[in-house]
Amino acid sequence: xxxxxxxxxxxxxxxxxxxxxxxxxxxxxxxxxxxxxxxxxxxxxxxxxxxxxxxxxxxxxxxxxxxxxxxxxxxxxxxxxxxxxxxxxxxxxxxxxxxxxxxxxxxxxxxxxxxxxxxxxxxxxxxxxxxxxxxxxxxxxxxxxxxxxxxxxxxxxxxxxxxxxxxxxxxxxxxxxxxxxxxxxxxxxxxxxxxxxxxxxxxxxxxxxxxxxxxxxxxxxxxxxxxxxxxxxxxxxxxxxxxxxxxxxxxxxxxxxxxxxxxxxxxxxxxxxxxxxxxxxxxxxxxxxxxxxxxxxxxxxxxxxxxxxxxxxxxxxxxxxxxxxxxxxxxxxxxxxxxxxxxxxxxxxxxxxxxxxxxxxxxxxxxxxxxxxxxxxxxxxxxxxxxxxxxxxxxxxxxxxxxxxxxxxxxxxxxxxxxxxxxxxxxxxxxxxxxxxxxxx
Numbered sequence: 219x220x221x222x223x224x225x226x227x228x229x230x231x232x233x234x235x236x237x238x239x240x241x242x243x244x245x246x247x248x249x250x251x252x253x254x255x256x257x258x259x260x261x262x263x264x265x266x267x268x269x270x271x272x273x274x275x276x277x278x279x280x281x282x283x284x285x286x287x288x289x290x291x292x293x294x295x296x297x298x299x300x301x302x303x304x305x306x307x308x309x310x311x312x313x314x315x316x317x318x319x320x321x322x323x324x325x326x327x328x329x330x331x332x333x334x335x336x337x338x339x340x341x342x343x344x345x346x347x348x349x350x351x352x353x354x355x356x357x358x359x360x361x362x363x364x365x366x367x368x369x370x371x372x373x374x375x376x377x378x379x380x381x382x383x384x385x386x387x388x389x390x391x392x393x394x395x396x397x398x399x400x401x402x403x404x405x406x407x408x409x410x411x412x413x414x415x416x417x418x419x420x421x422x423x424x425x426x427x428x429x430x431x432x433x434x435x436x437x438x439x440x441x442x443x444x445x446x447x448x449x450x451x452x453x454x455x456x457x458x459x460x461x462x463x464x465x466x467x468x469x470x471x472x473x474x475x476x477x478x479x480x481x482x483x484x485x486x487x488x489x490x491x492x493x494x495x496x497x498x499x500x501x502x503x504x505x506x507x508x509x510x511x512x513x514x515x516x517x518x519x520x521x522x523x524x525x526x527x528x529x530x531x532x533x534x535x536x537x538x539x540x541x542x543x544x545x546x547x548x549x550x551x552x553x554x555x556x557x558x559x560x561x562x563x564x565x566x567x568x569x570x571x572x573x574x575x576x577x578x579x580x581x582x583x584x585x586x587x588x589x590x591x592x593x594x595x596x597x598x599x600x601x602x603x604x605x606x607x608x609x610x611x612x613x614x615x616x617x618x619x620x621x622x623x624x625x626x627x628x629x630x631x632x633x634x635x636x637x638x639x640x641x642x643x644x645x646x647x648x649x650x651x652x653x654x655x656x657x658x659x
Contacts, residue, residue, distance in 0.1 A: 224426055225344060229352040231399040232295060232339045235332035236356040238302045238396060240363025241370075241389055242271065242325045248371030249382040256382075257315040270319050272607070274326020275333075276600045282334030283593030287413065291339040291406040298335060299400055301328035303393035310387030333596040337576035338588060342406040345428045346648045350520035353577040358513045361568070365506045408585050408649070411439045431648075438650035442585045453590045461582040464641065465595035468578060471633040472571050473602035475536055476626035479610035480560060481505065487560070487619075491552040504557075505564050509572070512565045516573035524645040525574050526637060532570020533634035539563040540627035547619035575599070581644045581652055 246268055254264045285294045301324050308321030337356050344352040374384045407420035407427075417436060424432035453462065480487065516528060539562050546555045575595075583591030614622045644652050 225348075225352070227399075228343050228403045229340045229355055231396070231403050232336040233355040233359040234392065234396040234399065235295060235298055235328075235336040236359035237363040237366075238299075238389065238392055239329045239332050240360040240365075241367045241392065242302065242305065242329055242363075244364040244367035245371065245385060245389065246271065246322075247368070248375065248385050252382045253315075253318070259315070263315070267315070267319065267322070269604075269608075270322045271326035271329065272600070272604055274323040274328075275330040276326075276597065276604060278327035278330020279333055279593060279596035279600045280330070281593070282331035282596065283589035283591075285331070286335045286338060286589040286592075287409075290409050290413070291335055291342065292400065292403060294331065294335045295339060295400045295403075296397065298328045298332045299393055299396040301325065301331075303390055303397060306387055306389035306393055310383045310390070330596065330600060333576070333599070334589070334593045337580040338592045339406055341577075341580040341649065342408045342588075343404070343423070343427060345431075346646055348521055349581070350525065350577050350645055351517055353580060354513070354517040354520055354573045356576050357573055358510075358517055361506075361510045361513050361572070365510055368506060407436075408439055408588075411436070412442070412585055435648060435650075438648065439585060442650055453587045453594065458583070458587055458591070461584075461591060462594065464582050465579045465591060466598050467636055468575060468641075469595050469598035470602055471629065471636065472575050472599055473606050474626065474629035475567060475571060475633070476540065476606065476610075476623070476629075477567055477571070478603045478606050479626075480563070481509075488557055491546075491556045504561060508561050508564045509568045512568035513573055516569045520573060520577065521645055524643050525578050526641055526643045528570045528574055529637040529641065530634070532566045533630055533637055535566030536563060536570075536630040537627050537634065539566060540623050540630060544620045544623035544627060547623060578641075578644065581649065582642075585649065 250264070250268050253259065253267055257263075259267060282294075285297065289297075305321050305325030305328060308324065309318055312318035312321060337353050340353045340356060341349060370388055371385050374381055374388065377384050404423045404426075405419075407423040410416040410420040410423075417440065420439070421432060421436050424435050428435070452458075520528060539559050543556055543559045543563070546552060546559065579595035580588070580592055610622075617625075
């Protein structure tokens with residue numbers, strides 16, 4: 219296997235965690251009504267059934283840095299794959315509601331942990347010149363997993379008996395593939411040096427990644443360890459305040475764009491504008507496809523244009539599209555105006571925040587605290603996702619569509635200022651060279 223093929227195989231294997239992340243998140247949409255009838259769930263129980271995986275995701279992202287540091291990136295990815303497999307089989311075979319909840323929660327833990335471990339692993343095994351593209355594979359696979367879950371639900375819905383079990387159980391196949399492939403990838407060379415002192419093993423992996431810079435990179439990794447020999451580094455010490463601030467703000471803005479509100483409630487939003495139910499569902503599927511296409515486009519230009527340029531373009535596009543959606547609600551100028559604007563909105567989001575978030579957060583932390591830093595960014599993202607998803611129906615009902623979308627537009631104006639004035643560029647630099655750039659801001 220050539221050097222490029224090896225790195226791509228390692229990256230796409232880790233990115234399978236993203237595919238299962240997307241699939242696991244979206245698959246519940248096809249079965250939730252059936253489960254409500256099957257187990258005669260109250261409104262509270264029904265809400266818990268849908269959201270239990272999201273609760274698991276918050277927990278998994280919060281603690282995901284611990285196994286990544288202690289066990290290593292590879293072993294953590296392996297146990298994430300196992301959790302996906304057990305969740306798929308457990309939910310498909312569950313004979314009562316409480317058992318179903320346990321296995322959905324387990325799947326959520328896998329989603330949260332994979333949003334920490336997978337981007338971090340890809341970051342640490344990718345050459346600087348193509349790191350953005352490799353890490354963005356994770357987000358592409360998340361979006362692809364969501365789309366495949368919708369398609370899978372559509373084709374399995376007419377199975378004569380207990381179609382819901384097949385909808386949930388089919389995830390076992392990609393989970394099994396993930397388990398098999400993750401056994402054939404190497405450990406992160408940075409973890410090997412910093413946590414185990416295995417420099418010879420790390421060097422052999424770095425020589426596959428980039429033989430010309432392997433020795434230099436090993437030296438820089440070893441040098442980054444000097445300050446951590448005396449005492450364990452603390453993420454929330456003053457030393458790391460800049461990358462902590464960047465990660466938290468970036469994750470906050472990701473959700474304050476309204477992205478999860480729009481993806482989760484797209485049919486409801488379209489029906490608010492007067493579209494019929496069938497048209498609303500068709501428009502929702504179009505959003506999934508648009509998300510996939512523009513994530514793929516961003517993946518191919520992120521290392522050429524840089525992270526900041528994608529974010530500047532995206533921020534302006536999000537401000538304008540959200541502002542025009544707000545205007546349409548104020549003036550009740552509906553028809554196809556809102557669906558078209560939201561398609562354009564999704565395109566700008568996928569091209570910027572969607573593609574950049576996991577790349578940027580995984581790059582800005584020094585080696586010694588990267589696992590905990592990635593966990594912080596992921597945890598912030600998922601907490602905000604939960605807040606936005608749970609509060610959107612109430613906020614939209616209380617404030618109205620116009621004020622709600624104007625708020626999201628205002629948040630994107632603040633994001634534009636953040637990107638323009640504060641966000642550093644990280645493209646093309648080794649992870650050890652990025653640190654001075656970040657700390658200079």
